[in-house]
Amino acid sequence: MTPLAGKVAVVTGASRGLGRAIALALAEAGADVVVAARSKANLESTAHLVEGSGRRALAVPTDVTSFQQVEALMARAVAALGRLDVVVNNSGVARVIPVAETSPAEWRQMVDVNLTGVFHGCRAAAPHLIAQRSGKVINLASVMAAVGLAGYASYAATKGGVIAFTRALGVEWARHNIQVNAIAPGWFDTEMSAPAWQDPKVRERLVHDIPARRIGRPEEIGPLAVFLASAASDFMTGQTVFLDGGHSAA
Numbered sequence: 001m002t003p004l005a006g007k008v009a010v011v012t013g014a015s016r017g018l019g020r021a022i023a024l025a026l027a028e029a030g031a032d033v034v035v036a037a038r039s040k041a042n043l044e045s046t047a048h049l050v051e052g053s054g055r056r057a058l059a060v061p062t063d064v065t066s067f068q069q070v071e072a073l074m075a076r077a078v079a080a081l082g083r084l085d086v087v088v089n090n091s092g093v094a095r096v097i098p099v100a101e102t103s104p105a106e107w108r109q110m111v112d113v114n115l116t117g118v119f120h121g122c123r124a125a126a127p128h129l130i131a132q133r134s135g136k137v138i139n140l141a142s143v144m145a146a147v148g149l150a151g152y153a154s155y156a157a158t159k160g161g162v163i164a165f166t167r168a169l170g171v172e173w174a175r176h177n178i179q180v181n182a183i184a185p186g187w188f189d190t191e192m193s194a195p196a197w198q199d200p201k202v203r204e205r206l207v208h209d210i211p212a213r214r215i216g217r218p219e220e221i222g223p224l225a226v227f228l229a230s231a232a233s234d235f236m237t238g239q240t241v242f243l244d245g246g247h248s249a250a
């Protein structure tokens, strides 16, 4: 019942949404969890929820676009909780905007958080995971890397990058016994997707694209994250699992 007992996980973007749901699921599976994002108060709420399931928690305010801050985050995890086993690179931003209206600064911001943030998490965790010859990395991609939707081109490009990076890094780190996989969520009910779902017409159209005919609930991502963080997935690396109600398959 606790496949992650004795493990320490770092989850970025854990101040709300899918990151918070993943942090709680890992804690319920037995892991101590370090939660990171920019908003301290929300992070502390997640940390209290983790402690509620009987695990140790540490909230470390971090901007994933800063390599220095991400390096400090991994070092804090090891110093405070004794080890580092699981890294979930979940922080992300989505701006729905046609390319013709996107400024270079807006493009860079999305790349900096969604793609460079994933690189920072992997690069900063590398010395710890490689030295202990084990580790699990879970990167958050998106169904938008597999289906086209107007307004999402820049976001989709960052998530396509996450899938390619995950595949290549999975191969590169297989020799170190570190598994690197990604989850590509479809539409999930979080603050990020709320603007799209508020408009009933858009909602109707989007639901029509999803064979399950509904949006995902954040807690539905937990079991997959636990699987990818546990020994049950030791022979799986470089893969992206689409958790999307069939959206990418249709």
Ligand SMILES: NC(=O)c1ccc[n+]([C@@H]2O[C@H](COP(=O)([O-])OP(=O)(O)OC[C@H]3O[C@@H](n4cnc5c(N)ncnc54)[C@H](OP(=O)(O)O)[C@@H]3O)[C@@H](O)[C@H]2O)c1
Residues within 6 Å of the ligand: 012, 013, 014, 015, 016, 017, 018, 019, 036, 037, 038, 039, 040, 042, 062, 063, 064, 065, 090, 091, 092, 093, 094, 113, 140, 141, 142, 143, 184, 185, 186, 187, 188, 189, 190, 191, 192, 193
């Ligand atoms: N919800 C969906 O439908 C959906 C679908 C596909 C993929 N995804 C992906 O799943 C992940 C989680 O999304 P979500 O729906 O939970 O979004 P969300 O509710 O908007 O949460 C995003 C998280 O990222 C953090 N974040 C944003 N910028 C950051 C930065 N510079 N440094 C550190 N943390 C930062 C936010 O915390 P702070 O603001 O406190 O920093 C927050 O915790 C993202 O990678 C997203 O692209 C979501």
